[in-house]
Amino acid sequence: MxxxxxxxxxxxxxxxxxxxxxxxxxxxxxxxxxxxxxxxxxxxxxxxxxxxxxxxxxxxxxxxxxxxxxxxxxxxxxxxxxxxxxxxxxxxxxxxxxxxxxxxxxxxxxxxxxxxxxxxxxxxxxxxxxxxxxxxxxxxxxxxxxxxxxxxxxxxxxxxxxxxxxxxxISTLPKTIFWGLLAFAALSIPLIIQKTKRHFTEANYDEIETVVSYNRLVKESLIQRGNAAFTAMDGSEDSKAKWELLEDINTIKEFDVNEDNKMLPFLMRETSIFAVVRISKRADDMNIDEDINLNIETIDRDIENINKHISIKNYVGFGAYIFSSFVFILAMLVLNLFLKSSGLGIDEIITNFETINGYYMILVPLLLTTVYTIAITLIKPYRQLFSMIVVGVFFPTFAKNMMLISRNITPINKTTNASGAVLIPGFLGLTGVMSMGGYGVISTGRDEYGNEMYDVQRNYSSSDSGGSSCGSSCGGGCGGGGCGGGGGF
Known part of the structure; x- marks a missing residue:
């Protein structure tokens, strides 16, 4: 045994x-x-x-x-x-x-x-x-x-x-360069935040008063544009179309711009929304310009508030540059984690021409960061979009105003005409609001003077889409801790 x-x-x-x-x-x-x-x-x-x-x-x-x-x-x-x-x-x-x-x-x-x-x-x-x-x-x-x-x-x-x-x-940049670049990017973040906060504080911005000013300008512009359309229409005041327009104008007049300190309170109810849509449609058909002249004595403070809002929006837009640092840091870390999986240290960046098929890997995070920075510098909507994230964290009340007040708003020049009125640009963005809400105007005929009659409808649509896609990739190589490549043939 x-x-x-x-x-x-x-x-x-x-x-x-x-x-x-x-x-x-x-x-x-x-x-x-x-x-x-x-x-x-x-x-x-x-x-x-x-x-x-x-x-x-x-x-x-x-x-x-x-x-x-x-x-x-x-x-x-x-x-x-x-x-x-x-x-x-x-x-x-x-x-x-x-x-x-x-x-x-x-x-x-x-x-x-x-x-x-x-x-x-x-x-x-x-x-x-x-x-x-x-x-x-x-x-x-x-x-x-x-x-x-x-x-x-x-x-x-x-x-x-x-x-x-x-x-x-494998040629690498000195580790001090890697950590130095990361430290610079990281330190830039609080500096950008501090500068953005300083601009906001120095402006002495009043969130509630600004919303009220915006509401008042929109309300007065709608009323005046409606009155201009009423004057341009044919027929007497008791015509059906004119009577309908007067009712819409009175609907807008009834609203208090201070109501709940909301943006455009007359857009909170469907009846008043219909009035806004019909006034805008009637004025467009009568070729009434969206730019309205209002008496500066009654809206001087409102103009200052709106211009301040625009100025601060540009200031806080600087916060979008925070993400230049984030893009750089993320690209550096992801790139170097990939290199670490290939046997390199986390703080080693390949620069050898032959081993990386001609690409200097340090250029990858630099290129991504440069592209992002140029994009937000030259494309204002992108800068505002990314800055909204920063504003939402550090200035939540202003972020709310940025959502409520039209993004198309432009500075108002206080220069008056001969009658002491100032030109208010057509910045209201009501057409966009109506379009997003799905509101449309249809013709219901004409009155006895040939003026077209309108009705407002809200269009509802639904769509279903589905599908799936999948993909896979596989690869392999020599195991770590061994020798090198090889096999059968």
Whole structure:
């Protein structure tokens, strides 16, 4: 029974442990670069390849060697084929046998087993990034040649492909630059907030009074525009169309602009909304200009409040530049987390031309930040949109006013005409309000004087849409902590 147990343990060890009695191709004397024990190359091809490997060492300082064998079995290694290119397999053992592991300089062994049809880059001292690139080189450049038994072409492709990574000197910017740029971006945020707050405080903005002023200007402009349309209509005052318009004007007059300190209180009820829509439609049909002249004595304070609102809106728009810092910080961190997964530190930014296919990675966050900054500088709606986030956090009452008061509002010039009236621009944005609410005007005929009669309807629509999409991607590479790329062909 005891003998059976010992026999079982012996067989288990023979199967699971590497073959410690493995033979290796004899090592040439002196400095060497190539052992073609598998007879994969002609004499002239060997000479050319040795010269190329010597040039690689001279240019990179890294020793790259090529070893071919006929098969592992030919060297007394009786294992499965894939054992050749395992991380601790036969190719790795050759690397160790020839004293290439643990030296001061970077070394790479390119191994090929002809009959086993296996290949391996052995480069355990290199970064995970370089190891992963070696797998890509094998899959895309080497395996197609080896699969067609073109040994010389396959091995030369392996040498050419791995040369940029041989020294494993991934050029990086100093860490102080990385952390310095992040610190500058982070410190810019409180500075922008402080400047925005200072502008807002210095303006002495009254949120409630501004809304009341806006309501009053809108109300008076609607009334005057309605009166102008009434005067331009045909017929007597008792005509149906004129009577309808007078009712709409009186509906607007009834509202108190101070009611609940809301924006446009006459837009809070459907009956008054209908009045606003009909007045606007009637005035448009009569070609009444949206710009209205109002007596400056009654609206002087209102004009000041509106102009102050516009000025502060521009000031707080500066807060949108906070996101320039956020964009930069986010891009830097995401980029460097990606690089960290490739074996680099979180504060190392690749700038090597060849390893990144010509892209200097530090330019990615800089470019994204520049594009965003230029966009919010030149495109005012974008600046207002992003600034609303900052305003909502630090100036919630003003943010509410920005939502209530028309975004199309423009500064009002206090210059008066001969009658002492000031021109109020057509900034009211009522057409947009009506359109968003789904209100439309339809003709119901004409009165006895030929004036068109209107009715207001609210259009409701619904739409259903559905669908789904999905996608997937997959990829792979050399495992971390191993050697390098390789596989069957």
């Amino acid at each position: 005891r003998n059976n147990i010992l026999l079982l343990l012996t067989l288990t060890l023979m199967i699971t442990l590497p073959n410690v009695s493995a033979d290796f191709p004899p090592e040439p004397e002196g400095e060497w670069y190539l052992i073609d024990h598998g007879n994969a190359l002609s004499d002239s091809q060997e000479t050319e390849m040795e010269s190329k490997l010597m040039d690689v060492q001279n240019s990179t300082g890294a020793l790259v060697r090529v070893v071919t064998i006929k098969s592992m079995e030919d060297l007394n290694v009786y294992r499965y084929d894939t054992y050749f290119d395992e991380d601790e397999g036969y190719a790795r053992q050759m690397y160790q046998h020839y004293g290439m592991e643990g030296g001061e300089n970077e070394t790479i062994l390119i191994g090929l087993s002809v009959e086993d049809r296996r290949f391996k880059f052995v480069m355990p001292g290199h970064s995970v990034f370089a190891q992963e690139r070696s797998q890509v080189i094998f899959d895309e450049d080497v395996a197609p040649y080896l699969g067609a038994n073109q040994w010389n072409e396959g091995l030369n492709s392996a040498i050419d492909g791995i040369e940029p990574y041989a020294a494993d000197e």
